[in-house]
Amino acid sequence: MTTDEAVGEGSRARRLGGHLVLGVLSLLCAFPVYWLYATSLRAPEDVYSLSVLPWPLSTASYAEAFATSDVLGMLLNTGVVAVLSALGQLLIALLAAYAFAAWRFPFRRLLYLLFVGTWLVPFQATMLPNYVLLSRLGLLETLAGVIIPTLCSALGVLLLREHLNGFPKELLDAARMDGRSSWSTLWTVVVPALRPALAALGILLAITAWNEYFWPAMVLQRSNAVVQLGLRSFLGTEGNDWGPLMAMAGLACLPVFVLYLVLQRHIVNAFVRSGLK
Amino acid sequence: MTLVSRIQLRGLTRRFGAVTAVDDVWLDIADGEFLVLLGPSGCGKSTLLRMIAGLLPPTEGTLHLGDTDITHQPPQRRDLAMVFQSYALYPHLSVARNIGFPLRARKLPRAQIRAKVAAVAETLDLTALLDRKPRELSGGQRQRVALGRALVRDPGAFLMDEPLSNLDAKLRAGTRAEIAELHRRLGATMVYVTHDQVEAMTMATRIALLDQGRLEQLGTPAEVYDRPASVFAATFLGSPAMNVLDATVLTVDGTLSARAEDIDLPLGIDATMPDRPVRLGVRPEHLTIAPPGEPGIRAVVTGVENLGSEEVAQCRSGTARVAVRGTRPLGVRTGEALTLTARPEHLHLFDVGSGRRLTWQPGAVPAAV
Ligand SMILES: Nc1ncnc2c1ncn2[C@@H]1O[C@H](COP(=O)(O)OP(=O)(O)OP(=O)(O)O)[C@@H](O)[C@H]1O
Ligand SMILES: [Mg+2]
Numbered sequence: 001m002t003t004d005e006a007v008g009e010g011s012r013a014r015r016l017g018g019h020l021v022l023g024v025l026s027l028l029c030a031f032p033v034y035w036l037y038a039t040s041l042r043a044p045e046d047v048y049s050l051s052v053l054p055w056p057l058s059t060a061s062y063a064e065a066f067a068t069s070d071v072l073g074m075l076l077n078t079g080v081v082a083v084l085s086a087l088g089q090l091l092i093a094l095l096a097a098y099a100f101a102a103w104r105f106p107f108r109r110l111l112y113l114l115f116v117g118t119w120l121v122p123f124q125a126t127m128l129p130n131y132v133l134l135s136r137l138g139l140l141e142t143l144a145g146v147i148i149p150t151l152c153s154a155l156g157v158l159l160l161r162e163h164l165n166g167f168p169k170e171l172l173d174a175a176r177m178d179g180r181s182s183w184s185t186l187w188t189v190v191v192p193a194l195r196p197a198l199a200a201l202g203i204l205l206a207i208t209a210w211n212e213y214f215w216p217a218m219v220l221q222r223s224n225a226v227v228q229l230g231l232r233s234f235l236g237t238e239g240n241d242w243g244p245l246m247a248m249a250g251l252a253c254l255p256v257f258v259l260y261l262v263l264q265r266h267i268v269n270a271f272v273r274s275g276l277k
Numbered sequence: 278m279t280l281v282s283r284i285q286l287r288g289l290t291r292r293f294g295a296v297t298a299v300d301d302v303w304l305d306i307a308d309g310e311f312l313v314l315l316g317p318s319g320c321g322k323s324t325l326l327r328m329i330a331g332l333l334p335p336t337e338g339t340l341h342l343g344d345t346d347i348t349h350q351p352p353q354r355r356d357l358a359m360v361f362q363s364y365a366l367y368p369h370l371s372v373a374r375n376i377g378f379p380l381r382a383r384k385l386p387r388a389q390i391r392a393k394v395a396a397v398a399e400t401l402d403l404t405a406l407l408d409r410k411p412r413e414l415s416g417g418q419r420q421r422v423a424l425g426r427a428l429v430r431d432p433g434a435f436l437m438d439e440p441l442s443n444l445d446a447k448l449r450a451g452t453r454a455e456i457a458e459l460h461r462r463l464g465a466t467m468v469y470v471t472h473d474q475v476e477a478m479t480m481a482t483r484i485a486l487l488d489q490g491r492l493e494q495l496g497t498p499a500e501v502y503d504r505p506a507s508v509f510a511a512t513f514l515g516s517p518a519m520n521v522l523d524a525t526v527l528t529v530d531g532t533l534s535a536r537a538e539d540i541d542l543p544l545g546i547d548a549t550m551p552d553r554p555v556r557l558g559v560r561p562e563h564l565t566i567a568p569p570g571e572p573g574i575r576a577v578v579t580g581v582e583n584l585g586s587e588e589v590a591q592c593r594s595g596t597a598r599v600a601v602r603g604t605r606p607l608g609v610r611t612g613e614a615l616t617l618t619a620r621p622e623h624l625h626l627f628d629v630g631s632g633r634r635l636t637w638q639p640g641a642v643p644a645a646v
Binding site: 171173178195 | 332351358359363365367368369370378379383426430
């Protein structure tokens with residue numbers, strides 16, 4: 001009995017310590033986000049106040065943000081960019097990964113390595129050629145110009161192929177015996193079986209595209225069509241307009257939070273299953 | 278419906294790099310036949326079946342269904358159904374949709390699909406499980422769903438790759454009988470892969486015995502068991518395996534007999550021939566214990582195994598091991614010295630070099646077949 005208690009006490013203390021550390025860390029992570037929303041809800045004259053609770057509450061900053069810029073239009077544009085970019089990457093990654101995993105063709109390995117190798121090429125190396133190409137195509141300052149160069153992602157191909165490699169080959173053979181072509185096998189057998197992985201990857205890609213700042217800034221130049229660029233309009237040489245800035249940033253974060261809350265299980269699953277953890 | 282579902286394999290060969298998995302196999306599978314491809318692990322059974330299915334192109338040779346050359350036709354056009362060793366059920370579909378999958382691929386009207394699925398489920402006793410997902414089924418139930426998915430199509434022939442290997446012994450015996458019964462009722466051609474000799478003996482109308490990619494022997498279960506074409510065939514079928522001993526065929530007083538230091542067995546052939554070394558085969562159940570002094574195989578019992586209704590006595594004769602099988606009790610004890618005899622028609626002779634069966638042809642020396 002006594003020895004049992006000693007063991008129990010020791011491990012309880014360690015558990016308590018562990019929870020304490022985790023608690024402090026999550027507070028550290030959550031605090032800036034809290035401060036963002038707190039600032040956005042202060043009255044304009046309290047914006048520099050350091051009180052932890054924003055009081056009195058005021059929606060003046062939101063009103064100003066909506067009055068000075070087309071917030072809803074920006075959110076909509078950003079949504080379109082995020083969704084199309086994610087869907088495009090998913091579709092291309094799915095087709096490529098399926099070909100690499102299910103077919104035998106000459107130079108398969110080499111092609112795959114090249115494909116994945118593009119992942120290692122830094123963005124800075126491709127941005128100028130991409131920019132020049134877009135300008136020749138007349139796609140600068142358009143949403144299409146933001147979306148098209150992001151459509152193919154080596155990361156998606158890599159992750160989906162790993163999933164497909166674990167996919168039982170006999171199922172593909174069975175579908176062929178049952179009269180499905182390769183194309184219809186993809187849609188009737190592979191996609192339904194990979195749905196959790198596809199959903200998770202899609203969410204990750206969409207969030208990444210939503211948060212992107214630099215590439216849209218290059219393509220869209222002075223126009224503020226997406227919300228991350230809209231934030232610029234509140235930053236000025238003679239000082240920043242903190243209230244509306246925080247209000248808009250808060251709005252920009254909301255869809256990501258909502259997506260995360262609703263699909264949390266899928267996202268965590270995807271990380272675990274793709275071995276990224 | 279294909280009426281002519283005779284399948285012909287003409288010199289099928291498949292290589293994987295340096296490995297020859299299937300080596301020049303010729304087979305003529307008649308309409309309505311239950312052909313079992315039998316052989317040890319890695320002998321190329323699955324490879325051969327996958328070539329018939331169209332899932333794997335042959336390196337050489339051609340394949341004919343009825344009168345058409347189907348060597349280059351994709352599986353969808355071959356009208357063959359396959360049952361996989363792992364069952365390969367679609368994990369995201371219910372039992373009903375799994376069974377109906379091949380019909381949906383053929384764009385049959387929905388009402389017709391539903392009716393056919395219901396009929397197949399009825400025959401396989403799956404009606405209560407139609408709404409379940411594969412992961413909610415037991416191994417035996419999954420196996421029946423896999424069978425149902427093949428049955429629902431009315432295919433020209435069924436291909437089965439070790440469909441019972443994941444079942445426990447009792448379920449296996451039951452399912453074996455069900456599949457044999459199904460074959461009788463449908464009269465469909467079946468090509469069935471197994472490494473289990475009991476399945477082969479009980480279900481097959483003919484057995485194709487494979488070894489290292491080559492067709493070793495083709496015949497009815499009785500033919501393959503009673504007249505094995507080689508030492509390999511002789512020792513692969515039967516439990517315990519056939520005893521194979523080194524001996525020499527000698528002419529004694531105008532009749533032939535097999536002799537070695539501890540062996541003296543008359544072959545029952547009145548003839549003369551030059552002495553010839555052979556491998557002498559005799560099945561454990563064909564050996565009987567002779568009174569002392571009789572000619573036969575002299576052996577010492579090293580152990581007795583109880584199989585319930587029968588007993589197997591493991592013996593040693595010189596350096597060779599000999600098993601004797603008979604109704605229990607055999608009445609022998611470990612350490613006892615025995616003389617074992619067998620009737621001449623139960624003795625098999627094989628060539629020492631090639632291992633092929635030797636048959637007596639009057640007027641000639643024994644020739645390899
Ligand atoms: N895709 C492949 N690549 C390379 N070698 C292969 C391939 N498939 C089969 N082989 C080889 O071909 C030989 C025959 O394999 P196969 O799967 O046909 O054997 P099997 O008789 O079905 O055995 P088992 O009873 O274990 O299923 C084996 O030596 C195997 O290693
Ligand atoms: Mg096999």
